[in-house]
Amino acid sequence: MKLLIGDKNYSSWSMRPWLLFTHFGIPFDEVLIQLNQPDTNAKIRAQVPRGPGKVPCLIDAAGQPVWDSLAIAETLAERFPQHALWPRDAAARAHARSVSAEMHSGFGELRSNMWMNIRASFAGKNATPGALADIARIEAIWSDCLQSYGGPFLFGEFGIADAMYAPVAMRFNTWKPALSETAAAYVERLTALPAVQAWIDAAHKETHAIPYQDECP
Template identity: 60%
Template sequence: MKLIIGDKNYSSWSMRPWVMLKQMGIAFEEVIVPLREPDTTARILEHSPSGKVPCLVTDDGQSIWETLAILETLAERFPQHHVWPSDPAARAHARAISSEMHAGFAELRTNMSMNVRAQRAGKGATPGTLADIARIDAIWSECLTRYGGPFLFGATFCAADAMYAPVVSRFITYAPPLSEAARAYMKHVSAVPAVREWFDDARRETHRLAELDDDA
């Protein structure tokens, strides 16, 4: 399989399926397309009809774009890896908070863009962004209490954790106020080998975008 992704420093959506594949130990080829270059869209369109990353190209040549669709495909193809929680109620809960992440939190996305290399404590903290952060903190805290941690649905890193992994990166960069439970969760996610590998790769990247890296 191939996974077409953008820069690891900037591409939050690319991080989600990449981390899940790595965490499951499934072999794949990564194809990195640097973002916001004149040929970026054309290069992505060679694989994905949406012109956006990520896109998974399966071993039989099928292209799957959109992160949740990729995660569901992985769950179907590799049931032994428990992409979603095995309990039906927990699985429904995990899909709900993952869909909320997929569709929401626009203020956070706009004002605290992903940049692994940057340190921007206190920046981007608009009222709308802080409301998004409070909702995410509440989601995490509820899951950790209900399922016992250290991950959102218990002892195993699952698709819901992959969906929120780029948020962990943003919170490291911007250092907003968070509950003790949320900070503990961030430490556990940051220690996941696949997440550490993504962060390390991001810091080594040489492609830079001035509009996103002005203070990185």
């Protein structure tokens, strides 16, 4: 299988399926396409003509493309049932799907004001009321899951829900908003995960820069 991704420093959506492949040891070939370039869309469409021209995109051994982070995660869970990408328990699985979908479709204020830039440090900036409201909701989700399922990750062991929130942890490392003790500890555990560390290390080695994302007014 082949996974098309964007820059590790910036591409929060690419980070999610990459972590699942890497953490669970699922073999894949990585194809990194730099974002915000004149030919970015064309390079993606050359490999995935029927898709939206965005990353991430999974291309399986038969050439079938699957785009969108959550769709890729569902595909991996379906094809590799030996790995508990979703919780085995049905009720926990429904809960995990719900919080993952909420991350997928929500938190627009956080995304707009505290974008992912692993190499940057914007401590204390852009703490708008909307971003803080999104952070409060995320903290409530994390606290509920960790308390309900005992940790160390949202549903016990690392899975799709954690991968969906991993870029949030990267944002928190960059922007450093005030967090509860529970949320801060979860961010530390996510950051220390070997697959996450591998992504972070690669992001720091990249040389491609997107100027407007490297500056914060």
